[in-house]
Amino acid sequence: MNHILPDYYVSEATWFYLSLLLTLAVFFRFDRIASLRNLDLLLLLSISPGLLFLSDNPVLGNIWLFAGTGLFVIRMSVDCFFQRRPRGEQNLNSFGMAFLCISIFAFFMVRVFTEKPAAETIQTVKQADSLLSMEDVTVDQKQEIQEAGPTARLFAAPVVPLSSAVAQSSLDPATLAARIMAILAHAFVVVGLIIMGRVHFADTQLGLAMALLYLLLPCTAYDVSKANHVLPAALLVWAFVAYRQPILSGIFMGLACGAMFFPVFLLPLWASFYWKNGLKRFVLSGSVVAIVLLGSLVLTSVDRFSFTQQTIGSIDWSVLKFEGGQQMPGFWSAYDSAYRIPVFVGFVLLIACLTIWPRKKNLGHLMSHTAAIIIATLLWYPQQGSVYLLWYLPMLLMVVFRPRLLHTIQSKDVDRNQESVEKPVSRHQDSVNIVRHTS
Structure with a gap:
């Protein structure tokens, strides 16, 4: 890439200042x-300095990120109380935002191809290669690298032969595949x-605004x-896109649970959302995905011990035992680590409260509670927990930009073809989208 953009490099601090100015110019409502x-914009921008502090002052950076994460939890938990959500126009039209999206994504592609891929992604690519060749992946397995779930290797499986075919002699196919995976994961989120x-x-401009931010x-x-770290969020975004189809939503949710551990905590909430209207289809499709993922582990296991190592042995149980400390x-x-116990208890209580209340949930409740x-x-989560902003950023943006969503109770006897979505009459009026459950 040096012959395209010689000595191209943007430091983290420089990107923060550029991002700050562009974000305020496009999204801040000066009127x-x-x-x-x-x-919400100030909260999103205020958490970024914590990432910069991690390199020079880790203690301050971790405290900054932890405090910002706590504020986000409060904001998402009380989002349903903000009933009035007047439409706020962006300071840039749709064509301008589309141009910025394409331009920034192009620079991201350059950055992906010029920097070294993450070690976890390289390991996922190697596991995908083992899956295609049906080799045992427990041989010479590096436990110090945190592994992703089987979904990641399934996602990488089509990329591995492609990268091997186009990679030159000077480029490692695993490195190329890891870079392609990163680009595709971000593309799935943006789309x-x-x-x-x-x-x-009911507004393409809001979609462009979320993607641009x-x-x-x-x-x-x-x-x-x-x-x-991007793949689970991408799958959750598509679970929201397909939420009217419980089967498709269950498939994406099952894949997300197989990519990382944290989507598992969302299952009670989503089950309560589909409780009387699509729960069986949601659970059935998710169960089928779980069986497929377990089958992929069987293909890379030579015996029962190898299969156990890939399913149970790869989990860091010290996290659940609240061990590790320094x-x-x-x-x-x-x-x-004992101080994490009351935080975890509060986390469990939060899941219970958001699952039970309100009893009849609409899309707005589902988005804000999922993000919370x-x-x-x-x-x-002890292992750099507050650093993983990409786990929840897409869902957080959906809550920030969502219009007012009204939920209409739908009878099971109503024909699906009779469902309608009420779109805004004018772009300058409040956006009201009548969201219905799938019968």
């Missing part, structure tokens, strides 16, 4: 300073956000090569 949109705005928010925020640029980097490295649970996971 209405005291607005919910401006508050999913745009479709979410067009289909469920996702690309603009510094945390996306800092971890642009970490495909394993050995785990992050906010909790400076404190005894994912963000709350980072408060007790």
Whole structure:
């Protein structure tokens, strides 16, 4: 890439300042300073300095990120109380935002191909290669690298032969495949956000706004090569896109649970959302995905011990035992692990409350509660928990930009073809989208 952009490099601090100015110029409502949109923007921008502090002052950086994560949990938990959500126009039209999205994504591609891929992504690519050749992956397995679930290797399986075919002698095929995975993962998020705005928010401009802010925020640029952390969020975005179809939504949710551990905590919430209207189809499709993922592990296991190592042995049980203390980097490295116990108890209570209340949920409740649970996971997760902003960023943006969503109770006897979505009459009126459950 040096012959295309000689000596191309943008430091993290420089990207933060550029992102700050562009975000304020495009999204900040200067005509209405005291607005919910401006508050959310300030929260999103205020957490980024914590990532910069990690290199020079890790203690301050971890405290900064932990405090910002706590504020996000509170914001997402009380989102349903903000009933009035007047439409806020962006300071740039749709064509301008589309141009910025394409331009920033192009720079991300350059960055992905010029920096070294994450070690976890390289390991996932090697596991995908073992899956295609049906080799045992437990041989010479490096336990110090945190593994992703079987979904990541299935996602990488089609990329491995492609990278092997096009890779030159000077380029490692595994490195090329890891870079392609990172680009595809971010592309899935961007496209999913745009479709979410067009289909469920009845406004393509909102979809472009969510995609643009996702690309603009510094945390996306800092971890642009970490495909394993982007993939679960991408699958969750598409679960929201397909939420009217419980079967498709269950498939995406099952794949997300197989990519990382944290989507598992969302299952009670989503089950309560589909409780009387599609729960069986949601559970059935998710179960089929789980069987397929377990089958992929069988293909790379030579015996029962190997299969056990890939399913149970790869899980860091010390996280659940609240052990590790000083050995785990992050906010909790400076404190005894016992202090995480009340935080985890509060996390469980939060899941219970958001699952039970309100009894009849609409899409707005599902989005904000999903984001709250994912963000709350980072408060007790010891291994650099608050650093993983990409786990919840797409869902957080959907909550920030969503219009007012009204839920209409639907009878099971209503024909699906009679469902309708009420779109805004005018772009200058409040966006009201009548969201219905699938019969």
